Each structure stands twice: as C-alpha cells, then as structure tokens.
Amino acid sequence: MGYDLTLRDLHDLAEGAAVLGTGGGGDPYIGRLLVEREMAAGRRVHIIDAGELPDGALVLPSSMMGAPTVFVEKLPSGGGNVAAFRALEEHLGRRAHAVMPTECGGLNSMIPLMLGAQLGLPVVDADGMGRAFPELQMQTFGVLGVSGSPMAIASDHGDVCVITAGDNKRMEQLARALTVQMGGASYISDYPMDSAEVRRTSVHGTLSLCRDIGRTLREARAAHADPFDALTAMLAGTLYSLGVVLFRGKVTDVERRTVDGFARGRAVLRAIDSDDVLELTFQNEHLVARRDGRVLAIVPDLICTLATETGAPVPTESLAYGQRLTVYAISTPPIMRTPDALACFGPAGFGLTDPYVPLEELLPAART
Amino acid sequence: MGYDLTLRDLHDLAEGAAVLGTGGGGDPYIGRLLVEREMAAGRRVHIIDAGELPDGALVLPSSMMGAPTVFVEKLPSGGGNVAAFRALEEHLGRRAHAVMPTECGGLNSMIPLMLGAQLGLPVVDADGMGRAFPELQMQTFGVLGVSGSPMAIASDHGDVCVITAGDNKRMEQLARALTVQMGGASYISDYPMDSAEVRRTSVHGTLSLCRDIGRTLREARAAHADPFDALTAMLAGTLYSLGVVLFRGKVTDVERRTVDGFARGRAVLRAIDSDDVLELTFQNEHLVARRDGRVLAIVPDLICTLATETGAPVPTESLAYGQRLTVYAISTPPIMRTPDALACFGPAGFGLTDPYVPLEELLPAART
Incomplete structure (x- = not known):
C-alpha cells in the first residue's frame, strides 16, 4: 500500500541503503540532501508497491552512473536526472506513470526519490538487485529478459544521449564511456518497462527494506x-x-x-x-x-x-x-x-x- | 547542375579525395569499393549543387568517425551508415531531402555517395572543410553557427546513439568515446541543416573538385x-x-x-x-x-x-x-x-x- 515518505523515513532509508550498498553505490548522504531539498520545498515522495501500478503503465527507472569516488568530490546537482528521464520519454513517445530505482543500495536509492518529488510521480518500491552493483547489465530485469535500452544518459551540463545497444553489456560499455567523458558521473534512465515486466522481473519491497534496516539500527542505538x-x-x-x-x-x-x-x-x-x-x-x-x-x-x-x-x-x-x-x-x-x-x-x-x-x-x- | 557519377568519375573522385585527405581521412579506396558495389547493383549516385536544393529542405551529412589506421584492419561494411541516418531522421521527426559530406577528403568523400545510392537521395556537392580534419567540431558549419547535434552514431553491430551536446566540442568528445567503444570506427550523421544553412556555411563544389583533381592526375600520367x-x-x-x-x-x-x-x-x-x-x-x-x-x-x-x-x-x-x-x-x-x-x-x-x-x-x- 502506498505511503508518503516522512523525513525520518528518509533518514532511515538512506542509512539502510548504505548498508545494502556493500561499501559501494555511492554515499546516500549526498542524495539524501537532494531529496530533503525537494521535501523542504513542499514536494512529496510517494512510494507504491509494484502491485499498485495500473496494467500497461510505463515505468522508467532512474539512477546515477559513475565511480563513487567521483561523487565525493563532484556533488551531483540533480539537474541531469530530469533531462535523462524526459529524453527517454520523448524517444519512446510516451509519458511514464512512475519512476523506480534500478539499485536500492547506496546513492541510487535516493535519485528516484528526488525525481519522483520533482515530477510528482510515484516511486515503485522495488529494484533490479536489492543491493548495489557496479555495471548496468547487472540487473534482474535483464537476466529475466528486459532490454536495458533504449536508455538515456545526461550530464549536469546540458549533454543528453539516447543509446540503443545490441545487448545490455554493450549498453554498459557505451554508457560507461560517455560517463567518463561527462566527468565520471552521469544521470541515466534505462530498462523502460511496463507494469507486468516490473512485477515479473524486480526485487520487491527493497525501498521499504532499506527504511526498515535504517530504523532497526537507529532504534538499537537508542536502546543501547x-x-x-x-x-x-x-x-x-x-x-x-x-x-x-x-x-x-x-x-x-x-x-x-x-x-x-x-x-x-x-x-x-x-x-x-x-x-x-x-x-x-x-x-x-x-x-x-x-x-x-x-x-x-x-x-x-x-x-x-x-x-x-x-x-x-x-x-x-x-x-x-x-x-x-x-x-x-x-x-x-x-x-x-x-x-x-x-x-x-x-x-x-x-x-x-x-x-x-x-x-x-x-x-x-x-x-x- | 546535377549529374550522375560514372564509374570513371568515381575513380577520379576517390583519388582526388585522397589528395585532399592530406595524409589522413582514411583511404578512399575502401569506400570506393562500397560505392562500386551499389553502382554494380544498378543504383545511381546523383550529385547536385547546393543551389539546386529546394528551400527549407532537410539535409543530413553522413560520414565515418575513427582512426584511419583502424579502417585498414577493420573494413567498413556500410551497414551502420543507414542506421545513423535513419536514427537522426527519426529523432528530428522529419525525412531528409539529400545527403552530403562533412569532409570531402579521404574515405569520407565516399560514405555519402554510398548512402545516397542506398537510399535513392541526391548528394550535395559541398562539404564543411574542403579537405579532411580529425575532429567533429572542425567544420565551417559550426564556425558559422550551425549546431553539430543532435547527431546520431552507429556501429556495424546494431548499436545506435543519438547525442545532443552542449556544444560541438563536447559532441566530439562524447562521439569519440563511443567510437572507441565501437571498435575504433563508427558511422555518424551530424550537423543537420536546412538548404539555406547548407548554402551559407559549406565549402561549395568540393566533390567535383576531387573528381577534377583525380582526372588531372590520370590525364597527366596518360600524357607522360x-x-x-x-x-x-x-x-x-x-x-x-x-x-x-x-x-x-x-x-x-x-x-x-x-x-x-x-x-x-x-x-x-x-x-x-x-x-x-x-x-x-x-x-x-x-x-x-x-x-x-x-x-x-x-x-x-x-x-x-x-x-x-x-x-x-x-x-x-x-x-x-x-x-x-x-x-x-x-x-x-x-x-x-x-x-x-x-x-x-x-x-x-x-x-x-x-x-x-x-x-x-x-x-x-x-x-x-
């Protein structure tokens, strides 16, 4: 059942995402600040189960790509994520009903929350790995037959590319080369899916799981x-x-x-x-x-x-x-x-x- | 005045293009074989002056990108050039009236001739440098204010990307990184222009100039x-x-x-x-x-x-x-x-x- 994320949920979710980030995935702290900025401006983050999606709706994942070491020195401004998302909608000739994470571990737990708030779209409580992985083909979506491309990739500086690759590994290679040229960090929207594909190929409930992990750690500390x-x-x-x-x-x-x-x-x-x-x-x-x-x-x-x-x-x-x-x-x-x-x-x-x-x-x- | 290229014209044009290639641009010999294959299949190469373009028509340049040293070992098959051209048409939502070279020197004199034959489109007798240059921003088109992007880039293996870059130098960097990932050679369609822009920003008559240079060398040899x-x-x-x-x-x-x-x-x-x-x-x-x-x-x-x-x-x-x-x-x-x-x-x-x-x-x- 859908719920609006509270500020405390957000803090818990960010900490749980860092746990599932398994040392990588980029520090969610940076992304959390971007989501907080949206919430402070009165925009809400609404989380829904995959089961709540209407049949046939288009869902576009949203994430950042790059080395976590780069994010530390070059803070994401959050401008390119809308550009990537819109470029993919435009290429597909359809509007998306919801956004979702590809990767609930690390920074990429936060990017779809920010985008959902920015665009007023719900965020699906599911992802493609239930953790963090370094390469774009490493997704249950692809393992279960969804094509990663067409995908869109954007920088914070006005560059946008739409990639249609022969397979998901080639997509990773092409997008990685662009990300390096974009300064080591980029915003992407890949694995466009309909509701049925989301339900069939994703790891369910992983945003809520991140929140629950963070809450467990917070409460344990409070209780010594x-x-x-x-x-x-x-x-x-x-x-x-x-x-x-x-x-x-x-x-x-x-x-x-x-x-x-x-x-x-x-x-x-x-x-x-x-x-x-x-x-x-x-x-x-x-x-x-x-x-x-x-x-x-x-x-x-x-x-x-x-x-x-x-x-x-x-x-x-x-x-x-x-x-x-x-x-x-x-x-x-x-x-x-x-x-x-x-x-x-x-x-x-x-x-x-x-x-x-x-x-x-x-x-x-x-x-x- | 428009004319159909004869096989002798084609040989002359390829040799002249190699002269204007100034040591680079890729050996036109390889591209000439691709054009010959089209002509042998009964398709014609029709060259027109920029002045013959109807007002408001869309013109898309076509070329290859990569290091000439790569073309020697990895012969272009000519499959990706149609993919790049069509991807750019699709992105723009318009059909092109004609194709043209960006670079009349070297291999890239041949690529638009092949494409024109394949698609039954005329080839404009003009380019963006009247020679060969190694980088995409090095074009009179861009110097005179035309944006190089949106551009499309394709491999011979089914990968296609559409790039919209902040400026023409960024476009070069992004496309170069993709070209390296595509094995060092790719097909591109960039600098989409209308007839007036072609007339205003290009170096005119350069395909015919290549042909005339080749003919001059051939006739001098014949005459000792x-x-x-x-x-x-x-x-x-x-x-x-x-x-x-x-x-x-x-x-x-x-x-x-x-x-x-x-x-x-x-x-x-x-x-x-x-x-x-x-x-x-x-x-x-x-x-x-x-x-x-x-x-x-x-x-x-x-x-x-x-x-x-x-x-x-x-x-x-x-x-x-x-x-x-x-x-x-x-x-x-x-x-x-x-x-x-x-x-x-x-x-x-x-x-x-x-x-x-x-x-x-x-x-x-x-x-x-």
Whole structure:
C-alpha cells in the first residue's frame, strides 16, 4: 500500500541503503540532501508497491552512473536526472506513470526519490538487485529478459544521449564511456518497462527494506542494544533471511584506484585479539571476503563494512587505516541466485575464478 | 547542375579525395569499393549543387568517425551508415531531402555517395572543410553557427546513439568515446541543416573538385606529363587557387601511434640530392611541415604526401622507410581562414604554438 515518505523515513532509508550498498553505490548522504531539498520545498515522495501500478503503465527507472569516488568530490546537482528521464520519454513517445530505482543500495536509492518529488510521480518500491552493483547489465530485469535500452544518459551540463545497444553489456560499455567523458558521473534512465515486466522481473519491497534496516539500527542505538543482533533479528523476517557477523577487526591496509570509471581495490582488516586477517576485494562494491585465503562470502551475497561501535555503514571511499569495522554478510534473495543471475552478477560476472557458494553453506568455514 | 557519377568519375573522385585527405581521412579506396558495389547493383549516385536544393529542405551529412589506421584492419561494411541516418531522421521527426559530406577528403568523400545510392537521395556537392580534419567540431558549419547535434552514431553491430551536446566540442568528445567503444570506427550523421544553412556555411563544389583533381592526375600520367605541374595549373582556376611543391625526398623515419582514437605521429623526409630534412607532424592529417625548424606550411592549408613518380597520394598509415615522396601544399579557400575558422581548426585548434601564416606568405622562405 502506498505511503508518503516522512523525513525520518528518509533518514532511515538512506542509512539502510548504505548498508545494502556493500561499501559501494555511492554515499546516500549526498542524495539524501537532494531529496530533503525537494521535501523542504513542499514536494512529496510517494512510494507504491509494484502491485499498485495500473496494467500497461510505463515505468522508467532512474539512477546515477559513475565511480563513487567521483561523487565525493563532484556533488551531483540533480539537474541531469530530469533531462535523462524526459529524453527517454520523448524517444519512446510516451509519458511514464512512475519512476523506480534500478539499485536500492547506496546513492541510487535516493535519485528516484528526488525525481519522483520533482515530477510528482510515484516511486515503485522495488529494484533490479536489492543491493548495489557496479555495471548496468547487472540487473534482474535483464537476466529475466528486459532490454536495458533504449536508455538515456545526461550530464549536469546540458549533454543528453539516447543509446540503443545490441545487448545490455554493450549498453554498459557505451554508457560507461560517455560517463567518463561527462566527468565520471552521469544521470541515466534505462530498462523502460511496463507494469507486468516490473512485477515479473524486480526485487520487491527493497525501498521499504532499506527504511526498515535504517530504523532497526537507529532504534538499537537508542536502546543501547547491539546493532548487529538487531539487524540479524530483523532480516530473518525478510526475503534476505540471513544476516551474520563475519569478522571484527581494524583496517590495516587499503588500496584504491579509480580506473575506467570504477573504484577498484582491496582492504585488509586484522582482528583485535588475534592475528587473523580478512581481505576484501571490491569493484565499487565488496565482491569477496577471504580469511587466510578461504572465501567467507562472495558476490552476489552482500558483504557490508559497518562501524563496530554503531553499525553505521562505511563505504570503500571512506576506508582508512585504524578504523574498527565489523564485516557483516547478508544472503541475497532467491531471484538473485538462479544460474542466469549468477552468470551475470555472480563471481564470473566480475572475472573472479572462485565459484559461487551461498553464504549459508560457507558459514561453518567462517566459524572455524 | 546535377549529374550522375560514372564509374570513371568515381575513380577520379576517390583519388582526388585522397589528395585532399592530406595524409589522413582514411583511404578512399575502401569506400570506393562500397560505392562500386551499389553502382554494380544498378543504383545511381546523383550529385547536385547546393543551389539546386529546394528551400527549407532537410539535409543530413553522413560520414565515418575513427582512426584511419583502424579502417585498414577493420573494413567498413556500410551497414551502420543507414542506421545513423535513419536514427537522426527519426529523432528530428522529419525525412531528409539529400545527403552530403562533412569532409570531402579521404574515405569520407565516399560514405555519402554510398548512402545516397542506398537510399535513392541526391548528394550535395559541398562539404564543411574542403579537405579532411580529425575532429567533429572542425567544420565551417559550426564556425558559422550551425549546431553539430543532435547527431546520431552507429556501429556495424546494431548499436545506435543519438547525442545532443552542449556544444560541438563536447559532441566530439562524447562521439569519440563511443567510437572507441565501437571498435575504433563508427558511422555518424551530424550537423543537420536546412538548404539555406547548407548554402551559407559549406565549402561549395568540393566533390567535383576531387573528381577534377583525380582526372588531372590520370590525364597527366596518360600524357607522360608532370602530375604536379598539371595539378598546379588545374588548381589555379579553383577556390584553392595555389598548389605548390614544397619538398622532394625519401622517407627516413616514421613514428605512428593510435591514441585516444586518433593516428598521431611524425614523419621525416631527407632530400635526394642534399642534406635537407623535412619533418611532418600529423593527427590523422598532416598539420605542419618544417624544414630545419622553419614552418613551410601549416594547417588549415593542405599538406599532401604524393608519390614522386605518379602523384598518387600516400596516406600516413602507409608511410614507410625509403618511399620517394613529394610534399605538395595547397592553400585553403578564404572561408577556412577567418579568425573564427582559425580558432577552430588553425594551429591553435591542434594545440600547436606556431601562428597561422598563409601558404603564399611562407613560400619565399620555402624557396631559400
């Protein structure tokens, strides 16, 4: 059932989105400020379930593209998102009924909220991954047969392009090249869908899930309860079912480069009370967590770096020597674990040679 | 007055286009084969003057984009040019009355001929430079106020993008990034114009000029006459007015890299009967010719490398040690020498610090 987002919901949603951002996705804080500006101007953010969409309605996702490291230095102004959305409507010759996220993790949880407020359109409570991923073809939409293009891409400086690509991977390559030319960050609208396609191909309820994760962390802090225990209890009742602490330690090493429009690198954590070492590898998002060379969790399962004291999510661009972090893993929903899904955004989709093993099967190894 | 191109005209035009390609522009030979295929299938190439266009008609230029070094290894199939042209028509919501070249030098003299034959549209006898240039903003069209975008760009593999850029230089950057992703070569349709804009902003009669240059070289060879003398006599009666031999020698050194979608480098020639050395610098096309550090000719005046025996043009991608070449310079038409034009495609447009000095003023230095 549809609801209007309150300011407190928005803060909770932004924090939950940073958790599901798994170290990447861009800091939602920046996007939250843009949504707050819209709400302060009296515009509302109305969230609806996919089931509430009228049959045959056009839905256009909205997001930003680029390396999270770029967003830190070049704050999005929010001008290009309307341009991209309108360019795609114009190309399709139809008006959209609603906007939706492609990616509920990180900054891209906020971009469709801003756009919905700006245009007076509802925002569908669903996305294409229930987390964050670095590349445009990494979407349940595409895995389940929706074409990512035609898509529109716009800068904050008046450049707009409409791409029609041979396939979704080619779309990613073309849009990535444009994004680099646009200064490393762009606004896009891709995967145009009708209501039935949204209902069939998306991960449902993920905006509300972000809000609930943020609320759980906030309430645990207020009650001086352990935020990780609270999170695990809350996730048990969701599509994700399993959340678990993998490791606690201090950051001892971080390598980070912005290459070809991505933030790539690795981080090393050492346990406080032993010589155990955990290594995280990331491409915008954390891809794999290894202890002594053994995989403890691997993409598409979620690997989150959270502050040990508060449970507050720490993105890869903020990782720094000496931080006390808890590495917390969450199992992905079943729609993300089919063979087609794993071929697209499992380990092989990132060029990793490790096979995908579900988090719950790896847990015994994590505990030895 | 309109005329249908004969096969002999086509051969002459391709050779003349290679001369005006000034070492770059891509070898017209490849494009000539594509046009020949259309003519062999019974389709005609009809050339018209800009003055013959009906008022208010839409004219869409057509060309390829990329490094000439790429065209040598990856022959264009000619599929993407229709896709780009149709995508731009669709975006504009109008049908085009005619096609035209943006660049009569090199391969791009042939692409609109092929398209005109494929679509049954006349080809306007005019272009935006009367030679070849490496970047899309380097057009008299843009210098005289025409926007390069919206433009369409397509690969041979089903990818099509429509770009609307803030300015023509941004359009170049965005299209170049896409071209690199498309394998280093793409088909484009840019600078959509109406008849009045074509008449006001283009260099007129350049396709026929290419044909006449080719015919002059062919007839000189048949008559065992000096091809350079014949060329100089013929050019004296055209917009270009001045053609002159700058240097004769053998190639002693060539440096050539394909960087950021361009063929960049330099070539050194040594005179046969003295120690004189001429150095050519190129970015796809020859930009400047220097003897002992003194500039003998500089862009936008044309610097052509022609075989000493036959006058046959030799593109930079075919330059090789030991070749006997004649460096032949041609002065550009007045429309190419205005302050605005020089700011766009004079030495400063290529990052050269040398000032532009017209070829005819440099000639006394060349002869000492």
